[in-house]
Amino acid sequence: xxxxxxxxxxxxxxxxxxxxxxxxxxxxxxxxxxxxxxxxxxxxxxxxxxxxxxxxxxxxxxxxxxxxxxxxxxxxxxxxxxxxxxxxxxxxxxxxxxxxxxxxxxxxxxxxxxxxxxxxxxxxxxxxxxxxxxxxxxxxxxxxxxxxxxxxxxxxxxxxxxxxxxxxxxxxxxxxxxxxxxxxxxxxxxxxxxxxxxxxxxxxxxxxxxxxxxxxxxxxxxxxxxxxxxxxxxxxxxxxxxxxxxxxxxxxxxxxxxxxxxxxxxxxxxxxxxxxxxxxxxxxxxxxxxxxxxxxxxxxxxxxxxxxxxxxxxxxx
Numbered sequence: 001x002x003x004x005x006x007x008x009x010x011x012x013x014x015x016x017x018x019x020x021x022x023x024x025x026x027x028x029x030x031x032x033x034x035x036x037x038x039x040x041x042x043x044x045x046x047x048x049x050x051x052x053x054x055x056x057x058x059x060x061x062x063x064x065x066x067x068x069x070x071x072x073x074x075x076x077x078x079x080x081x082x083x084x085x086x087x088x089x090x091x092x093x094x095x096x097x098x099x100x101x102x103x104x105x106x107x108x109x110x111x112x113x114x115x116x117x118x119x120x121x122x123x124x125x126x127x128x129x130x131x132x133x134x135x136x137x138x139x140x141x142x143x144x145x146x147x148x149x150x151x152x153x154x155x156x157x158x159x160x161x162x163x164x165x166x167x168x169x170x171x172x173x174x175x176x177x178x179x180x181x182x183x184x185x186x187x188x189x190x191x192x193x194x195x196x197x198x199x200x201x202x203x204x205x206x207x208x209x210x211x212x213x214x215x216x217x218x219x220x221x222x223x224x225x226x227x228x229x230x231x232x233x234x235x236x237x238x239x240x241x242x243x244x245x246x247x248x249x250x251x252x253x254x255x256x257x258x259x260x261x262x263x264x265x266x267x268x269x270x271x272x273x274x275x276x277x278x279x280x281x282x283x284x285x286x287x288x289x290x291x292x293x294x295x296x297x298x299x300x301x302x303x304x305x306x307x308x309x310x311x312x313x314x315x316x317x
Contacts, residue, residue: 018047020138021106023125025148032114034154037079040121042068042146044106052129054087055108056100062092063099064128064137068110071122077159079111116156122147 021044028039046052057065068082085107087100112121123146126139138144243249259273 017136018050020142020144021045021052021127021129023106023144023146025146027148027150030150032119032150032152034114034116034152035157036152037111037113040110040112040148042106042108042110042125046102046104046106046129048104050129050131052102052106053127054084054100054102054106055082056084056087056089056098059092059095059097059099062095062097063130063135064126065099066106066108066125066127068108069124069126070110073120075116075119076112076114076121079113082108082110084108113157113159114152115158117152117154118149119152120147120149 023042023044026041026043028041029036032038044052053063053065055066055068057063066082066084070078084100084102086105087102089098089100091097092099124139125144125146126137128135128137130136243252255276259269259276261269
């Protein structure tokens with residue numbers, strides 16, 4: 001085990017986890033009146049070669065979407081849910097669900113109603129971004145906080161009361177000219193049937209390259225109707241080849257001789273051998289998939305940094 005760890009240590013050190021993103025906060029109206037609905041704007045840069053998942057996520061189990069958690073106070077109340085600006089909607093074929101991705105820049109808006117003149121807002125952000133080979137979570141163990149304030153005019157208001165202006169057009173957020181469909185506001189009624197299925201290999205929002213489907217190894221699949229028989233046969237042959245490994249091959253004559261040592265009853269030896277063989281099959285066919293499903297449900301190994309994946313995998317040995 002120590003030998004295996006020493007072999008993997010160079011690659012672990014080479015893959016260093018990037019620093020979490022830095023979100024800048026701003027407001028679309030810097031001089032609101034109490035009762036007005038304004039937008040809180042959070043922006044962050046996404047490094048080249050990486051993508052960040054947006055607030056749009058249709059997966060039951062899958063990538064971690066971007067989430068905002070606001071600290072409650074009496075100076076505002078939330079209006080609706082956060083929504084992403086400039087993200088690309090793709091069909092993630094690994095998890096078979098639709099997700100949104102940011103390239104180059106992430107931008108999230110949240111509508112709030114200003115309730116008094118001393119408007120202050122704060123909270124934290126949790127999410128995930130990925131490179132070609134590894135995904136990193138942020139804002140979980142180490143909180144990624146934000147805060148901002150603005151002076152409002154007028155008497156204190158209550159949630160549901162309308163001020164002089166309901167929503168003001170964004171003045172400090174440039175429009176994003178992208179090729180694929182984008183969303184602002186409520187996404188529940190959006191028609192996603194015509195959205196392009198793109199991969200994280202795209203370089204940015206203006207990338208005109210041909211979209212490719214995501215697969216487990218990140219490469220383009222030949223066809224959506226490709227049969228899995230080739231993969232099954234390869235796995236079967238690999239399993240037979242595993243019998244020739246130094247850990248398994250010497251055990252074959254020892255196992256056979258153990259069950260054949262009882263010369264009085266060949267039937268008993270046969271039954272013992274069948275129970276042994278079926279037990280091995282049951283371990284891999286039943287317990288193996290159940291363990292994989294449990295890990296997928298908890299989303300444990302898939303989103304750990306590569307430096308944690310290798311020791312966690314070796315610990316099972």
